[in-house]
Amino acid sequence: MDPQSLLCYSDFEWWIKPTGQMRVPAIIYADKQLISDMDEKVREQLINVAALPGIQRAAYAMPDAHWGYGFPIGGVAAFDPNEGGVISAGGVGFDISCGVRALQTTLTANDLEAQKEELAEALFKGVPAGVGSTGAIRLNEQEMDDMLCGGAQWAVEQGYGNPADLDRTEERGRAIGAQPECVSREAKKRQCEEMGTLGSGNHYLEVQRVAQIFDAVAAEAMGLHENDIVVSIHCGSRGLGHQVGTDYLKSMVVQGYRPIPDRELACAPIHSELGQHYLGAMRAATNCALANRQIITHLVRGAFHQILPDVKLTLLYDVSHNTCKIEKHSVDGGHRELFVHRKGATRAFGPGHPDLPTSLQAVGQPVLIGGTMGTESYILAGTKQSEKLAFSSACHGAGRAMSRTQATHRWQGRQIIEELRNRGVLIRTRSIRGVAEEAPGAYKDVNAVAAAAEQANLARRVARLVPIICVKG
């Protein structure tokens, strides 16, 4: 995207003023280089989103924005149902409530070095990953509905993890208002064998080392110190969420709100039968994702304890980055309940927000930014300013710099695994081709994305993490 085509409000805030059908401006938070590297489609999609009814303040793009489905990935848009606001399946994404959770451990990098290989094997065996993988849990119809209503709370009740985990999960691990009856039989069938599975593509399980602390106070509050070992899990709502996205995208294209500039913006008024059904199904899929990450946490703990029986793993935080949540925000001097879509964007509540656990009140919500298996990941903290800037939102990852096809032409999976091994990073995967597609070089520079998020005041950097073991989906 040509930065010249935007109005430069500051070095990290770029505007498209409303013209034509746009009801609000579009605002991109990024530095000039990240803007230059963004696909022109981001601009086109933001302009389209800004034209949807009921949109509030602006259509936003985060520093990692790229071409998505109707809405850009890295996009944030909030709608007021009382002003005709809409909900969009594409604005949430196919992998509903895909997200990242980070676990602190009682280990330092030195403690792990001698048993790194053994731990990599235990994690690879213990957590099903990749195309066609299945989990050990089978749910009957009633249990499936219970899981879809209960999310991570249901998983903890079944013995997967501890009640304390819920304190560090958005919405205490359960999306209220889930309606399993709005989830198709096909979606439930697709989930039958997939509870506790990681998935594939950019999903991963990583053991990471805290390489750098940026904000000592926030890091202390989060229990992070240099050389600590952290575990990050990136995955979502698996087959059920994908099928809910598929089912409702089609329904919204056929029966949804008109007129829209493009089919891929398919949406439905929040105050409509279709809109309400999608909300009920989306919240059920959100609970599926939360339960899935909770079960995987249990599997990860089990794998660690096989090798290192005394280690403790506590949940630092769990964030979803494909969501639509009801939140109270300030608009035109008053507080309103808005439906905030975050597609490839992370909620980033600032210090003092009532939804944060007491232990994080002083520092703000942890924002977990996934990197690639060869580069860094980041933990950031939400800022107070982010509420006014982008409804308390920040970026979610590095974002791809090149397509999967280009990546497989450029890199060999085995070569990448060998190179990373030489750098001390162990990769475990069932898909060598998948490693090539997910080559670190195929992604944008996550350091630049995290720095831009901080410079734009969306969130501030707390810690930089580097991978030690990566189980690739």
Place this chain on the structure above:
Amino acid sequence: MANEANAGITVYKGSGNKPVGPPIERKMARWEHFSHGSDIGVRGIGRSVEEAFEQVAVALTAAVADVTAIEQQEKIEVHCEAPDMELLLVSWLNAIIYEMAVRKMLFGAFRIVLAGCSLTGTLAGERVDPERHRVAVEAKGATVTELKVTCDQDGQWLAQCVIDV
């Protein structure tokens, strides 16, 4: 990435586990992948809309795995309907994705019969073997992004969309 039809893929008529009759020769038909930021575009090209739909299905499988390594051990029949041909393409690809997901299978050969905007498809394949099939990534769903079903002046059909992976 592009491939000629029948280069390592044989499309058979009939049903049941064994091929019936000779392979169908469709030399003009082919599939391609095209770039989309984080996901993958699939395109089928053929002398009829049926051929284009069959080829785009091969492109879908090729995004997931090595399509040439898939044996036709089992056949599955699917039905779908939509208000127009473009949405029928999305429904067709989503029907394949669904069968892949619930059966843990990969399909390497496809045959469809169209009746207006209603489709009956036969998928031939086998249970997924991650190593032998060189699997890369799961398909989550077919989207309406870059969705097109067109016929050019030479009578060549094109069917395409982006797959979320």
